[in-house]
Amino acid sequence: MDKYNLVDDPPPPYGAVPTANVPPPIGLAGIQVRPIVNFGPINQHCVCPNCHADIMTTVTIRPNFRTHALAAFLCIFCCPCMCVPYLVDSCQNIDHHCPSCNAYLGTYS
Secondary structure: OOOOOOOOOOOOOOOOOOOOOOOOOOOOOOOOOOOOOOOOOOOOEEEOOOOOOEEEOEEEEEEOHHHHHHHHHHHHHOHHHOOHHHHOHHHEEEEEEOOOOOOEEEEEO
């Protein structure tokens, strides 16, 4: 054995696949990854993550802090217009629910 040659075996030929005792990769069986749905201001087609039904979402419109703040601002400066933020959908949150199981799916604001 040469003092600089630490390995007695020759290298494997090109194209040969080396064999090693590598454990198989650990997988997460049974987990399905679904794309994230970005909800919009109208009903949307998706799969409910709760009941796994192929659905068209139902929407409910509800006021949020922005709606109340804008109404308060309008009340101070233009009192007759204070109800406008409650009539305009873009000033409110739009919640999406599953029509089958009534699960909350997301909000468009």
